[in-house]
Amino acid sequence: MSSPRRPLVAGNWKMNKTGPDARAYCERLVALVAADGVTAEVAICPPFTALESVAFALAGTPILTAAQAVHEAESGAHTGEVSATMIAATGALGTLVGHSERRAAGETDAQVAARVRAALDHGLFVIMCVGESLELRDANETLGWLSSQVAAALAHVQTDDVERLAIAYEPIWAIGTGRTATQEQAQEACAHVRAEASKVVDGAAVRILYGGSVTPANAAELMAQPDVDGALVGGASLDPESFAAIIRATA
Ligand code: PGA
Numbered sequence: 001m002s003s004p005r006r007p008l009v010a011g012n013w014k015m016n017k018t019g020p021d022a023r024a025y026c027e028r029l030v031a032l033v034a035a036d037g038v039t040a041e042v043a044i045c046p047p048f049t050a051l052e053s054v055a056f057a058l059a060g061t062p063i064l065t066a067a068q069a070v071h072e073a074e075s076g077a078h079t080g081e082v083s084a085t086m087i088a089a090t091g092a093l094g095t096l097v098g099h100s101e102r103r104a105a106g107e108t109d110a111q112v113a114a115r116v117r118a119a120l121d122h123g124l125f126v127i128m129c130v131g132e133s134l135e136l137r138d139a140n141e142t143l144g145w146l147s148s149q150v151a152a153a154l155a156h157v158q159t160d161d162v163e164r165l166a167i168a169y170e171p172i173w174a175i176g177t178g179r180t181a182t183q184e185q186a187q188e189a190c191a192h193v194r195a196e197a198s199k200v201v202d203g204a205a206v207r208i209l210y211g212g213s214v215t216p217a218n219a220a221e222l223m224a225q226p227d228v229d230g231a232l233v234g235g236a237s238l239d240p241e242s243f244a245a246i247i248r249a250t251a
Helices: 019-036 048-058 084-089 100-104 109-121 134-138 142-153 159-164 183-197 219-223 240-249
Strands: 008-012 041-045 063-067 094-097 125-130 165-169 207-211 230-233
Touching: 008 207, 008 240, 019 041, 019 048, 019 063, 019 240, 041 094, 048 063, 063 125, 084 109, 094 109, 109 125, 109 142, 125 142, 134 142, 142 183, 159 165, 165 183, 183 207, 183 219, 219 230, 219 240, 230 240
Parallel strands: 008 041, 008 230, 041 063, 063 094, 094 125, 125 165, 165 207, 207 230
Antiparallel strands: none
């Protein structure tokens, strides 16, 4: 059965690269992706300080630019935060919301829900992140946890938001650890996330990504799972050659 879901591969740079680093990277990645004739949708998520440089460098290319986080307010006394309007004004088209590193720093389910809504309302696409800790996995509580995270995050989402919404399943124990989820674990969790999301949006249309120590060596087998529609890549996205190899693996 052919899937209507176009694969999406997003590179989350986290707190890495300055504007000049980012421009050199984008030049190289654009060349690699053009040479490969890539069919997947590709996005780069630089830190706020490089967002405008990346959006400028990628304008007119098939590669999209997205922020790593967004605040739900339009403007005001929120030191260190950035609004969806500000992100859109850089030329970026989307944002991550609810990454586990943000949640660990205090971002609540209610904030994630409000931030997803604010980003969508400003025309941005959203990659909303969920995932369980090792404690929850060991206690066999992964699926229940994912249900509650997805339900909470999609509290203000409507059916017609589906085209600009993707959900990344990122087990916390797999992030930056080199310990990737098995294909079976990724498939089970992504299928479960899709089932939960389908209470709100069309489950056959929403893209579910896997994230957590994705590399050129394991990307193809993860992407081959029926409910894995792409990847959110941290460490391996910092080098354009390895990120391009992961993009190629989704073909
Ligand atoms: P990683 O990070 O690929 O370095 O594990 C993934 C993420 O946190 O999005």
